[in-house]
Amino acid sequence: xxxxxxxxxxxxxxxxxxxxxxxxxxxxxxxxxxxxxxxxxxxxxxxxxxxxxxxxxxxxxxxxxxxxxxxxxxxxxxxxxxxxxxxxxxxxxxxxxxxxxxxxxxxxxxxxxxxxxxxxxxxxxxxxxxxxxxxxxxxxxxxxxxxxxxxxxxxxxxxxxxxxxxxxxxxxxxxxxxxxxxxxxxxxxxxxxxxxxxxxxxxxxxxxxxxxxxxxxxxxxxxxxxxxxxxxxxxxxxxxxxxxxxxxxx
Amino acid sequence: xxxxxxxxxxxxxxxxxxxxxxxxxxxxxxxxxxxxxxxxxxxxxxxxxxxxxxxxxxxxxxxxxxxxxxxxxxxxxxxxxxxxxxxxxxxxxxxxxxxxxxxxxxxxxxxxxxxxxxxxxxxxxxxxxxxxxxxxxxxxxxxxxxxxxxxxxxxxxxxxxxxxxxxxxxxxxxxxxxxxxxxxxxxxxxxxxxxxxxxxxxxxxxxxxxxxxxxxxxxxxxxxxxxxxxxxxxxxxxxxxxxxxxxxxxxxxxxxxxxxxxxxxxxxxxxxxxxxxxxxxxxxxxxxxxxxxxxxxxxxxx
Numbered sequence: 402x403x404x405x406x407x408x409x410x411x412x413x414x415x416x417x418x419x420x421x422x423x424x425x426x427x428x429x430x431x432x433x434x435x436x437x438x439x440x441x442x443x444x445x446x447x448x449x450x451x452x453x454x455x456x457x458x459x460x461x462x463x464x465x466x467x468x469x470x471x472x473x474x475x476x477x478x479x480x481x482x483x484x485x486x487x488x489x490x491x492x493x494x495x496x497x498x499x500x501x502x503x504x505x506x507x508x509x510x511x512x513x514x515x516x517x518x519x520x521x522x523x524x525x526x527x528x529x530x531x532x533x534x535x536x537x538x539x540x541x542x543x544x545x546x547x548x549x550x551x552x553x554x555x556x557x558x559x560x561x562x563x564x565x566x567x568x569x570x571x572x573x574x575x576x577x578x579x580x581x582x583x584x585x586x587x588x589x590x591x592x593x594x595x596x597x598x599x600x601x602x603x604x605x606x607x608x609x610x611x612x613x614x615x616x617x618x619x620x621x622x623x624x625x626x627x628x629x630x631x632x633x634x635x636x637x638x639x640x641x642x643x644x645x646x647x648x649x650x651x
Numbered sequence: 652x653x654x655x656x657x658x659x660x661x662x663x664x665x666x667x668x669x670x671x672x673x674x675x676x677x678x679x680x681x682x683x684x685x686x687x688x689x690x691x692x693x694x695x696x697x698x699x700x701x702x703x704x705x706x707x708x709x710x711x712x713x714x715x716x717x718x719x720x721x722x723x724x725x726x727x728x729x730x731x732x733x734x735x736x737x738x739x740x741x742x743x744x745x746x747x748x749x750x751x752x753x754x755x756x757x758x759x760x761x762x763x764x765x766x767x768x769x770x771x772x773x774x775x776x777x778x779x780x781x782x783x784x785x786x787x788x789x790x791x792x793x794x795x796x797x798x799x800x801x802x803x804x805x806x807x808x809x810x811x812x813x814x815x816x817x818x819x820x821x822x823x824x825x826x827x828x829x830x831x832x833x834x835x836x837x838x839x840x841x842x843x844x845x846x847x848x849x850x851x852x853x854x855x856x857x858x859x860x861x862x863x864x865x866x867x868x869x870x871x872x873x874x875x876x877x878x879x880x881x882x883x884x885x886x887x888x889x890x891x892x893x894x895x896x897x898x899x900x901x902x903x904x905x906x907x908x909x910x911x912x913x914x915x916x917x918x919x920x921x922x923x924x925x926x927x928x929x930x931x932x933x934x935x936x937x938x939x940x941x942x943x944x945x946x947x948x949x950x951x952x953x
Contacts, residue, residue, distance in 0.1 A: 405751040409737075417739045497735035497796065500699040501752040502725040649703040 402503045403511040410485065410515025423480050424523055427473055431527040434469040438462065439534070459545050459620050466531055467549045467618030470524070471611060474556050475589055478520060479581035482564025483574040485512050486645065490572040495648075505645040509565065509638055516561040524553055545620035552617020555630040559610055560585060562637035569644040585610065652677050652835055653698065653804055658707035660693050667693045669859035670707070675837045675852070677803070680830050682850030683839040689856040691839035692732060695808050698837070699729040712803050712835075725754060728802035732809050734793025738782030742773055742792055745781055746799050753800035767795040770825065787818045794822070798829065805829060807838040811845060823849050880920050882910040885933035893930055899923060 414420040442461045489495040498508050535541045567580035592611035606612050613626045653675040660668040668690040675681035683691045696702040698709055700720055709716045712726035737745055746764045755763045768777050771791040776784060781792060790813065797805060811819045826849060830836050840846055846853050847867060854864040863870055884890045891905040894912060899919035904911045912923060927934045
């Protein structure tokens, strides 16, 4: 049953214009970032004091691209998730799901899977040129690339779960998007600043999606960070599920 | 079969459904009749698993909707007041999706969808986006969605609202067909004429309570109390004096141009009319209480 919900969620994204507008904008920005990063990376040896010294692939190429993609995810995933439950609530089509012989947990998981599938497709499309260029013009170590891919995918999954939760909290799509953005942007600002002492700062840093994603871009596939994302997604999905269940009691 | 027992639903302090009980037997159309805000939609939503009950039990096809919710929902088709549609899907894709959600086995899905399309006469629009359809077609897609898995119980919330007269007739015909296939049909309406035209049994809701229940004939008996007759005569007061002595009359009340006569026996109404004519009261019209009158009285009594 989960698959039927996921299938519909993915199909609606492939079959309607709005997600493609998001996707096109995404890919355009992604292309721009790639061009800029590539320009700097290619010019770097010329500007270096010792031109024979190799420019590190990770810090010069993988990491900047990874960071840029993280920001794109923070910006765009909320746009894709905002309608998934809020829209159904508003249009009344949620009655179809609630009256069908399928649990609300299956609804939430199905919607999340459908969203993750679409974002994964976007990530894959966006990776074609940057990764393809590496493979064609060199023989890069695969470790950092895999680590970056895992990191982006975990971030996408976490954001999709967060967006779904926000979408279950409000029947307004805009409010849902703003809620997700606020959390996502907050995690970005925390990651950018990452200073200060005390409990609040520690909690903020620990709760920041971006802080936990960063390591993956540096080629560090830290199990603790993987576990953090799994935990984050789990909590957000359970909360969304409980919220959907509570609709029966309002 | 739908069995509702002592159903209560509160929203905070407000009691929307207050101890409603009724049984809708298979092969019959049961109508929930009542004014807006009587608790009809809330009752239907609880039945379909869209809403929880504060207390009381509801069984759909023998399954408790709280304890065996999935089995109950499997047996049920539901068309809410606002049809639950995805505007971005075509009619056929949407019905296929609904069939999947309702666990129609893979091999039967295609024929189930084709059958639903045919039953509600959607052939001409099957490949069109639902968002582009007119209100009448949307309502029909909503109905197709509710019957695509051939449920034993069908719950329809105001199924004919917003339809034109031809569409209303078609909807009624279809509901009757489904009933004849031993489907339990429960529908809500605030229109008495609608209930009279479509329902075998009616439960009247008012203020969250079931104030009367039964076949239309039984309802007339339950609600009517003493049979009453309303006469329009030229001189009501003179007529009242004369009728007061008549053996069939229990009480008379004269008003401006009309006369309300309470009868001892409903079958005596024609005798009163004959008497009135013979005595030269200038009888203009006489009528017995219709359901409209009964309905209004049930509302007032609640």
